[in-house]
Amino acid sequence: MTHKGLPLSASLANQRENLVRKWFDGIAQAYPESTTRFLAREKDPFQNPIGHTLKENLSVLFDKLIQPKETASLTTELNDIVRMRAVQDFSAGQAVSFPFLLKKILREECTADVSRYPEEFADLEARIDEMALLAFDLFMKSRERLYEIKYNEAKRSMFMLEKTRQNGNSRQ
Amino acid sequence: MSEETLSPEQLVQIDYTPSKKNWLDPTVEFRKGTYCYSGVAKHVKYLDLPNPREWQPTDSDWKLPPDWKQIILDGMKERLEKYRSFRLFMDICVRCGACADKCHFYVGSGDPKNMPVMRAELLRSVYRRYFTAAGKLGKLAGARDLDEGVLKEWFYYFYQCTECRRCSVFCPYGIDTAEITMIGRELLNLVGCNINWVIEPVSNCFRTGNHLGIQPHGFKDSMEFAAEDLEEITGIKIEPPINKKGAEILFIIPSADYFASPHYYTLLGYMLLFKEIGLDYTFSAFAGEGGNFGLFTSHEMIKRLNAKIYEEAKRLGVKWILGGECGHMWRVMHQYMDTMNGPADFLEEPVSPLTGTRFENALSTKMVHICEFTADLIKNNKLKIDASRNNHRKVTFHDSCNPARALGLFEEPRYILRKACNYFYEMPENTIREQTFCCGAGAGLGTDENLEMRMRGGFPRANAVKYVHDKYGVNLLSCICAIDKATLPTLMDYWVPGVEVGGVHELLANALVIEGERERTTDLRGDEMEQSGAETTDA
Ligand code: SF4
Ligand code: SF4
Numbered sequence: 001m002t003h004k005g006l007p008l009s010a011s012l013a014n015q016r017e018n019l020v021r022k023w024f025d026g027i028a029q030a031y032p033e034s035t036t037r038f039l040a041r042e043k044d045p046f047q048n049p050i051g052h053t054l055k056e057n058l059s060v061l062f063d064k065l066i067q068p069k070e071t072a073s074l075t076t077e078l079n080d081i082v083r084m085r086a087v088q089d090f091s092a093g094q095a096v097s098f099p100f101l102l103k104k105i106l107r108e109e110c111t112a113d114v115s116r117y118p119e120e121f122a123d124l125e126a127r128i129d130e131m132a133l134l135a136f137d138l139f140m141k142s143r144e145r146l147y148e149i150k151y152n153e154a155k156r157s158m159f160m161l162e163k164t165r166q167n168g169n170s171r172q
Numbered sequence: 173m174s175e176e177t178l179s180p181e182q183l184v185q186i187d188y189t190p191s192k193k194n195w196l197d198p199t200v201e202f203r204k205g206t207y208c209y210s211g212v213a214k215h216v217k218y219l220d221l222p223n224p225r226e227w228q229p230t231d232s233d234w235k236l237p238p239d240w241k242q243i244i245l246d247g248m249k250e251r252l253e254k255y256r257s258f259r260l261f262m263d264i265c266v267r268c269g270a271c272a273d274k275c276h277f278y279v280g281s282g283d284p285k286n287m288p289v290m291r292a293e294l295l296r297s298v299y300r301r302y303f304t305a306a307g308k309l310g311k312l313a314g315a316r317d318l319d320e321g322v323l324k325e326w327f328y329y330f331y332q333c334t335e336c337r338r339c340s341v342f343c344p345y346g347i348d349t350a351e352i353t354m355i356g357r358e359l360l361n362l363v364g365c366n367i368n369w370v371i372e373p374v375s376n377c378f379r380t381g382n383h384l385g386i387q388p389h390g391f392k393d394s395m396e397f398a399a400e401d402l403e404e405i406t407g408i409k410i411e412p413p414i415n416k417k418g419a420e421i422l423f424i425i426p427s428a429d430y431f432a433s434p435h436y437y438t439l440l441g442y443m444l445l446f447k448e449i450g451l452d453y454t455f456s457a458f459a460g461e462g463g464n465f466g467l468f469t470s471h472e473m474i475k476r477l478n479a480k481i482y483e484e485a486k487r488l489g490v491k492w493i494l495g496g497e498c499g500h501m502w503r504v505m506h507q508y509m510d511t512m513n514g515p516a517d518f519l520e521e522p523v524s525p526l527t528g529t530r531f532e533n534a535l536s537t538k539m540v541h542i543c544e545f546t547a548d549l550i551k552n553n554k555l556k557i558d559a560s561r562n563n564h565r566k567v568t569f570h571d572s573c574n575p576a577r578a579l580g581l582f583e584e585p586r587y588i589l590r591k592a593c594n595y596f597y598e599m600p601e602n603t604i605r606e607q608t609f610c611c612g613a614g615a616g617l618g619t620d621e622n623l624e625m626r627m628r629g630g631f632p633r634a635n636a637v638k639y640v641h642d643k644y645g646v647n648l649l650s651c652i653c654a655i656d657k658a659t660l661p662t663l664m665d666y667w668v669p670g671v672e673v674g675g676v677h678e679l680l681a682n683a684l685v686i687e688g689e690r691e692r693t694t695d696l697r698g699d700e701m702e703q704s705g706a707e708t709t710d711a
Contacts, residue, residue, distance in 0.1 A: 032283070087628055160394055
């Protein structure tokens with residue numbers, strides 16, 4: 001079994017900036033061209049919430065993923081990204097495919113690491129697959145959430161009707 | 173590593189090539205969740221609007237009148253002559269791009285056609301083709317023939333603009349894309365392309381005076397119901413004045429205040445405040461709607477629906493008008509009412525009967541915003557306030573687009589909130605005041621079939637709320653707009669669970685110490701108050 005501080009994770013940590021940037025770029029490229037540039041360029045987190053949400057959370061996910069022993073939950077960061085993609089112009093597959101993009105990048109960028117640490121690398125890929133499954137679950141939850149909040153909104157809009165009806169019943 | 177390829181990766185059939193559309197192509201896909209349903213024929217007919225019929229945007233045949241193209245071009249010509257601003261906005265854009273990334277729909281969706289400059293270009297390209305010399309010769313770049321594809325694109329994107337005017341704040345030429353959208357919608361209306369979430373309230377309003385079609389006895393019931401609730405909470409008996417002739421002040425509110433939640437608690441707030449200060453005012457069952465969805469239809473419709481305000485003020489013989497927490501109502505009152513249905517020379521200059529303050533800013537319309545009125549009361553020490561009663565609320569304030577950008581009302585609501593709440597925190601500077609981000613559901617787009625689009629459009633707002641929620645534990649988003657109160661709770665439910673939405677006068681009334689009240693243990697919502705002493709923090 002692997003343990004913390006392995007050469008693979010150390011090596012990946014060294015390449016963190018490049019790898020996370022490539023991961024981000026890959027996701028940003030699925031938006032129309034002018035938007036891709038905007039997402040990468042605009043630094044203000046409030047002016048660029050999509051870019052900001054991606055950047056912040058991809059970095060944390062990356063850090064958690066490359067630590068083999070850490071079983072830190074990925075849910076919070078993953079959910080922030082997936083919730084956003086669940087209401088944008090993507091199919092379900094497109095919305096949750098971004099974990100696999102990381103696999104592709106790792107295989108392309110880290111060929112030396114792949115051949116030096118085949119076992120550890122396979123472990124890492126398995127963790128990425130798990131993340132993808134979790135992303136899909138979270139995607140489904142976000143979609144279900146849309147139905148719930150729709151229902152809640154309808155209820156609030158009939159607040160008075162409901163109140164007077166209940167009152168009428170209790171008077172009888 | 174071919175053994176890996178049987179993983180979930182294949183199941184989602186990943187395509188790494190970006191899905192890029194040519195964005196000059198007018199084809200739009202009406203995907204469920206991203207557009208509003210069409211205006212129902214009976215309402216269109218009731219309003220004498222053109223081309224009532226059964227149709228939906230997803231139909232391939234929109235059943236347009238045979239001469240629809242001529243109707244639109246004639247309509248454009250008429251408006252270019254009538255509204256100087258429209259022609260100016262068509263001509264002077266230099267495509268500098270300053271507005272491009274300022275629209276919440278662009279920022280939240282990434283769709284370039286939601287850049288304000290591109291939204292305007294939808295109309296401008298047709299203007300170039302038919303109304304400029306070079307365009308007529310077919311030689312001008314960026315000129316487009318008007319065809320059904322273009323019309324459908326107009327429908328898609330002009331009903332994807334909340335007319336919030338954030339973009340106009342950044343345009344060096346003062347181009348107001350909201351006004352371009354308004355004209356775009358007027359033109360669409362000429363051939364019967366409107367949306368039901370606008371047309372039905374307009375038709376109801378025309379018939380009964382309010383969006384939901386509530387009749388006078390229903391109005392009365394609601395008000396009495398609210399008074400009973402207040403008596404239960406505070407022990408104070410209130411008789412809501414309705415259609416009271418000779419009252420000093422006519423009070424206009426959005427109808428959602430008396431049928432929806434959380435608006436209702438703001439209604440309780442006003443009533444309690446007026447009781448405490450002994451205001452001589454009246455509600456009106458006829459002018460029982462401040463909202464005016466005519467603003468989202470056509471200039472003519474704004475005028476038709478707005479007329480009841482002055483009519484009722486005259487009939488009841490009041491001195492001046494006070495208006496409640498509503499958003500676009502203030503755009504109408506401030507920018508259109510006086511010229512469309514004024515002058516209101518039968519009314520007096522508004523003067524607060526308690527402080528003697530003259531509201532000179534309302535000299536021409538004779539209509540005062542409740543936040544100005546209340547802030548003035550507080551400033552003159554007319555109210556006894558115990559802010560610790562709101563200690564269970566960590567509050568932030570969303571500047572609703574219209575009070576902020578159409579009325580310039582920034583300080584008064586904040587002044588009230590800081591007096592009524594010990595925990596008040598601002599969202600980041602570039603998301604509030606004149607730069608406020610829209611709720612994503614204004615201008616008639618707050619309907620549930622459009623929910624996905626609303627979640628995209630509201631994302632920048634929610635993102636800023638999330639920041640103060642994470643940083644300070646903010647749990648209440650306050651605002652002074654009825655559309656906000658209807659749609660922000662939904663936005664919060666999705667993006668920032670744990671944040672509720674409420675009105676400024678709801679919070680004020682929680683904190684208001686009333687002569688003769690029973691000890692209050694819950695706020696107006698029935699939530700437990702913390703009974704500890706006050707400790708003041710001001711962010
Ligand atoms: S900021 Fe004004 S001039 Fe510049 S592109 Fe936008 S509308 Fe045109
Ligand atoms: S008015 Fe608001 S919604 Fe419309 S284009 Fe400008 S920023 Fe976008």
